[in-house]
Amino acid sequence: MRKITIVGPDDKVALVKELVKAILGMEIVEVKDMDSIEEFQRKSPMERLDFAIRRVDSEEGLLVNRYDFAWLYAAIQYELLKGIKAFYSVESFRQYLIIIGIKNIPSNSSITGKYSCLQCKYPNWKFTDKRGRCTTEEQRRINVVKRFLSLYYKGK
Numbered sequence: 001m002r003k004i005t006i007v008g009p010d011d012k013v014a015l016v017k018e019l020v021k022a023i024l025g026m027e028i029v030e031v032k033d034m035d036s037i038e039e040f041q042r043k044s045p046m047e048r049l050d051f052a053i054r055r056v057d058s059e060e061g062l063l064v065n066r067y068d069f070a071w072l073y074a075a076i077q078y079e080l081l082k083g084i085k086a087f088y089s090v091e092s093f094r095q096y097l098i099i100i101g102i103k104n105i106p107s108n109s110s111i112t113g114k115y116s117c118l119q120c121k122y123p124n125w126k127f128t129d130k131r132g133r134c135t136t137e138e139q140r141r142i143n144v145v146k147r148f149l150s151l152y153y154k155g156k
Contacts, residue, residue: 040155045083049076050100052151057102062147064140066106069097070114071144077115080122080145081152090115 040048053072056062063069073093077086087093090111097105117129122145127138150156 037154037156041153045081048152048155049081049084051155052148053097053100053102055151056144056148059147062144066104067110067114068141068144069093069106070111071141072148073111074115074118074125075122075145075148078122080149 043051056072073087073090075081076084076093079086087096090108093111094105094108114129117127119126119128123142125138125142127141
């Protein structure tokens with residue numbers, strides 16, 4: 001048996017006590033650690049891509065606009081993801097998003113328009129739709145890709 005000491009505010013301790021009462025009738029069948037980075041990296045590139053795109057789409061506040069998928073498309077087209085070949089077209093990327101279950105996919109013109117405003121190499125991207133000055137919006141777009149790359153390579 002393990003003994004656990006919890007130090008916290010009274011209201012939180014009361015909550016923990018209630019949880020302990022509820023847990024007493026439960027049985028732990030299996031404790032499983034999350035995949036390590038090495039285990040995640042042994043998955044196929046397409047499995048990792050599917051995971052990364054779904055996760056980016058589901059993280060609250062990351063994709064502010066649906067056209068933010070253009071930055072993911074750009075990362076793939078610029079071959080920032082080892083093992084993943086560029087899509088033939090924006091439409092083939094959109095079809096892939098549909099296949100993996102992404103909802104509210106932006107139009108071809110929306111992705112194409114944002115993709116065409118990219119200049120320079122990642123991570124020093126500049127955006128012609130932002131008049132050349134570094135803005136918080138530009139940094140946000142770059143951060144979307146940073147998070148996407150992290151999810152693809154590390155799974156977290």
